[in-house]
Amino acid sequence: MSAYNFAYLDEQTKRMIRRAILKAIAIPGYQVPFGSREMPLSYGWGTGGVQVTASVIGPDDVLKVIDQGADDTTNAVSIRHFFARTTGVRTTTRTDEATLIQTRHRIPETPLCAGQIMVFQVPIPEPLRWLEPRETETRTMHALEEYGVMHVRLYEDITQHGRVATAYDYPVRVNGRYIMRPSPIPKFDNPKLDRSPALLLFGAGREKRIYAVPPWTPVKSLDFDDHPFTIERWEEACALCGSRESFLDEVIVDDKGGRIFVCSDTDYCGRRREHLA
Amino acid sequence: MSERPLLAVRGLTKRYGERTGCVDVGFDLWPGEVIGVVGESGSGKTTILHCLSGRTAATAGSATFVQRDGTVVDLLRMPEAARRRLARTDWAMVQQNPRDGLRMSVTAGANVGEPLMALGARHYGEIRGRALDWLGQVEIPLDRIDDLPATFSGGMQQRLQIARSLVTRPRMVFMDEPTGGLDVSVQARLLDLLRGLVADLGLAAIVVTHDLAVTRLLAHRLLVMRGGEIVESGLTDQILDDPQHPYSQLLVSSVLPP
């Protein structure tokens, strides 16, 4: 790997991506097109997140990579190895030690602090895509703030199901202006986006878009006054650490469909168990 | 009653290369007034609507409109963003083919509720209530509120489109052949409905049609178009009963007696 530049991408490319990131930070929630590069990982497997991380990572950073909340899932391992090999940067599984966290589908339970950067992997950046497949039209709708259709979607859910039927990638309004998809995090994690002390960066490699939520920015999940936004709850507690506050994974343990629930965030769960022991 | 017309059109001209859409069209539209624009296909009547609604750019002319706060804007020179915003709040368009003016993939209730949601309505119960109210006003059975428009008859789709366009209480409506494509009995019911709504809401309207019977029922004044130009204008009854211009006479005389 010594033939490759620090963090794999050449400096020109990193500069191009950082310019896109700066523009995204200046316009919270707005999708900035960028010249996404072919990476050694497949499109759809985190190339957007990897390019963002590669553009902001420095030799003094401490990197955490999670997928589904766990450090040990196969893709998290693969991406962490990629950065270890191409940067030599220290990696960690501890949320409170990391300066840079790349994630797929979860925000850690441990609250983030000022100075931390969270990089989200995004499959489909466009919240209006469900109604309008054409890019030319969705761009215009964002520019003119024509967002009536987003509430139409919620209205239809309530009409059909009695409640909003979106469980993850739940659309939000950023800084009172742009509507954004927070990536397929469960709606359980949406409240963590609101006025987070951390910098939140979103990378979509295949779709070639970057967007951002600067620290302390209001982020509000879309809802109706008489059908307010709610998050998931479980009756069970984590079978390993007893938490009733965290997002739980359901694990099937026998042929008869018996199941237990465990924290999705392996770092959070592990540390709770340390304290209890 | 206001001192000035709601909409004042002067010198409206649209050319497509060497072809003429309309030439030097001018008229005033007062609040609560319905103007009918009649002529055969190619007369330029639809071109006027397209220019005023911003669907196509006029070649020349002005169309000054008095906004709710009293300020005046020229519709033909407004930036697109401002025009689209005004289109959400101040005027409405009823298309000839209701499928062009509806979202076919969402329910009737959502179709009527969307303009409210676009303007910031955030109470599901209230939105649904107003949608039900409007379905009642356009005589669509209330139990159809959760059905998709594709399951409606043509006449019912048109009434749904009318509900969707009027729910935000615009001050001005453009209608392009609102009864075109519907059979005669359905047309009559629809015209009755429109007449009632226009009167109740005090709407100003421009109704483009080739059907003089429609204008008889709806319009206070008429503009007769031919070859892109206005050849005659005046009170509806006057023109229909005593047309002056030879073309108007031809038009009127060619209508089959009811």
Next chain:
Amino acid sequence: MYVAVKGGEQAIEAAHRLLAQERRGDPAVPELSLAQIEEQLALLVDRVMAEGSLHDRELAALAIKQARGDLLEAVFLLRAYRTTLPRFGASEPIDTGSMTIRRRISATFKDLPGGQILGPTFDYTHRLLDFDLAAGADAELAGAGEPTSAPDDGEASMPRVVDLLDREGLIEAEEPDDESDPVPDLTRAPLRFPADRAARLQNLARGDEGFLLSLGYSTQRGYGRNHPFAGEIRLGDVDVELVPEELGFAVTIAAIGVTECHLVNQFRGSATAPAQFTRGYGLAFGEAERKAMVMALVDRALRGRELGETPASPAQDEEFVLYHSDNVEASGFVQHLKLPHYVDFQSELVLVRNLRAGTEPAP
């Protein structure tokens, strides 16, 4: 007692070792050499170069070997490598008019200056499996008889059919480029819509041949018919020239094989403009006739907008075609479904269970 599953790292490493074993296959069978792939699977190499957007036969052969013959994996490998290469600049446009012709045919004229040169083509072979080939008879066939040689001077005797039609004004003129406009580069900047022709052609040149084949085929069957004729297909070698800043004149840096297809399509005219044929264009690395032809069919279909045609079919829908033609992107996103999605699935389970129970959660 449930113990959280660990060991993802070791599992991945073991999987990689197994993959390497499977790639080698039975050790008793001789290992494939890159030269064998380059020489005897040349058309596969051509396709990998075309969709990988990189002309290097040896690297393409390596990619094919490493990918165990999976075409899309090989294209992916080549593209990823390409990302890391330094960029010297842009070459001069290649002059296919000066091509050293190995094959040149036209369906629009029975005969034409330079003649119809069949070259190495499958076209008139009978698709009968040749068991002599299985028995290793290829070495003998290679020596049997002298193939007809193509004329060695390409320039004067091989005018392009479209140029001949152009001289009579029968075919729409190709708009000359504004030299000051930079050529778009899809590998550096994202595609914006509406896309101009240069960006569209780039996208199609890298696009999946199978996808474009289906789209092109659909136009012939009525989904956006544009009455194509194969004006000319030519393949052979062209020089690649670069003008280094320090020298100020062009130097030839390589000779590469390309295939070019000009389609002559549905004519159009009006009261003011006389009738003219319209064009479709395709270009690909190596011997890639099918690719050049389908590229030209889809190019023509996508030009519908500027030619005043109403886009009504998939091949005429610019966003649909250009967004879905990239097989590396497509493969990645489709296969990403294999990644864990259990957190989102858990969210949905919670929701569905609640809906079925009719419960409203406390906010």
